[in-house]
Amino acid sequence: MALDRRLHAYRDDLADTALRGQVTAARFASGEPARLAVPVAGLRPRPDAASGIDTELLFGEDVAVFDRADGWAWVQAKTDGYVGYLPEGALSDAAEQPTHHVIVPRTFVYPGPDLRFPISTALSMGSRIAVVGEAETRGTRYFLLADGRAVVAGHCLPLGTYVTDDYVAIAARFLETPYLWGGRSGFGIDCSGLVQLALQITGRTAPRDSDMQASGLGAVIAREDLRRGDLVFWKGHAGIMTDEKTLLHANGHTMTVALEDFEAAVKRIGWLYEMPTGYRRPIA
Numbered sequence: 001m002a003l004d005r006r007l008h009a010y011r012d013d014l015a016d017t018a019l020r021g022q023v024t025a026a027r028f029a030s031g032e033p034a035r036l037a038v039p040v041a042g043l044r045p046r047p048d049a050a051s052g053i054d055t056e057l058l059f060g061e062d063v064a065v066f067d068r069a070d071g072w073a074w075v076q077a078k079t080d081g082y083v084g085y086l087p088e089g090a091l092s093d094a095a096e097q098p099t100h101h102v103i104v105p106r107t108f109v110y111p112g113p114d115l116r117f118p119i120s121t122a123l124s125m126g127s128r129i130a131v132v133g134e135a136e137t138r139g140t141r142y143f144l145l146a147d148g149r150a151v152v153a154g155h156c157l158p159l160g161t162y163v164t165d166d167y168v169a170i171a172a173r174f175l176e177t178p179y180l181w182g183g184r185s186g187f188g189i190d191c192s193g194l195v196q197l198a199l200q201i202t203g204r205t206a207p208r209d210s211d212m213q214a215s216g217l218g219a220v221i222a223r224e225d226l227r228r229g230d231l232v233f234w235k236g237h238a239g240i241m242t243d244e245k246t247l248l249h250a251n252g253h254t255m256t257v258a259l260e261d262f263e264a265a266v267k268r269i270g271w272l273y274e275m276p277t278g279y280r281r282p283i284a
Contacts, residue, residue, distance in 0.1 A: 005045075006054065006209065007081045009066050009074070016066065016076070031064025031076060037092035039123050040185045043084035047072035053182035055082050055193070055208050057090075060098045060128025065091065080196070080208045096146050098128035100156040103163050103201060105173050105186035107155040113142035120149055124185035125173075126197050129156065162203050167282070168229050171198035171240050171248055174257040179250050184208075191238045194250045194257060195231065198240070199282060206282070210238040218282040231280045232262070234273045239265070 003023065009016040015025035042053030047070065055077075057063065063075040073088040108119040113135035123129070129151060133144040142150040157163060164170065171194055180188025184197055192210040195217075199206045207213050214233040221230060230241045239249035247262045260268075266276065 006083060009064075009076050009083045011074075014067055014074075016064075029066055031066050034063050034065045034073070034075070034091040034093055035098075036061045036063065036090060037094065038090045039121055039127070040187060041086045041090040042182060043075075043077070043082060043086055045084055047074070047085040054084055055182050056184040057086065058127045058185060059123050060101075060130075061126075063091070079200075080205070082208050094130075094146075096130035096132070098159060099131045100129050100143065100158055101201075102127040102129070102151075102155055103157050104155045105177065107151055109145075110142075110150045112148065113137050113140075113144065113150040115140060115152075122187075123151070124187060125170075126185070126200060128159065131156075160203075162201060165202050166229075167198040167202040167204065168240055168242055168248070170201045171195070171257075172242065174198075174250070175248075175259070177250070177257045179252055179255045179257070181252075183250075189250050189257065191250045194248075195238050195240060204282065210236060213238055214278050214280065218280045221279050221281045223276070223279055226262075226279060229282065231282065232276050233278045233280070234269055234276050237269070237273060 010019050010023040013026045015023050015028050017028045017030045020028050036057045036059055039059050041057050043055045044051045044053055062078040065073050065075050067074040068088050071088050072085045074085055076083045102123050102125050105125050107123050109121045110117045111120050114137045131143040132146050135142050141153040143153045144150055178188045181190055183189040184193035196206040196208055206217050226241050226244050228243050232239045239247040242248050245262055247260050247265050250257045
């Protein structure tokens, strides 16, 4: 099996114990469990804040930590297996297990159950929270967190339950969200991040990057068979068909998540990135 450094934790000095016999390293270790404790953290290929992000992790997501050094942690995300570096301070070993996930593009966390309170922070769709209680203020129901903070209950569902199985409808909630290279949140998102997160919120898994999705997500289809929910791939880009004529994608042309006539998009993108490389239909 060919190893991909994005998905397999190995360096010359250290590697995942699961890779023993497949890679050469000075030592091997099993990752220690940790959980993201900040709203969003960029995962980078190097322990350097000037390095661009490959992807993002969201509040409450679990990781395996293989190394901690100079304020950085080398981790592998449990959600999709992505490997990289993030600030060590973004992690926690909090004992509370997440019980719910955020199902709206963005939601606020308040210091208590009252929307008039100044917000503490904001969370993206896909974030995971541990609910320890409930409260109601002036008719609005809140979920309470262990530290006393509160989230609007209607913005969350128990883990393992979903508001819809139509991932295209979920993706459409991100319209006009800013484009962000490596982004995977309601604050900024890229093309393959949009595909992955929308599928995740309907209970399905997907690889993180467009090349991974193009080579193994769902089934190959022909261009003439395109319909709602099908995926179109270019080299380095992915888009979602909302019907047989319309493409929904996070793109660097508008720098947003946008709808675009599919044929017009093919012509516009073609001069720089050539024609689409493939078409796939995610399988439920």
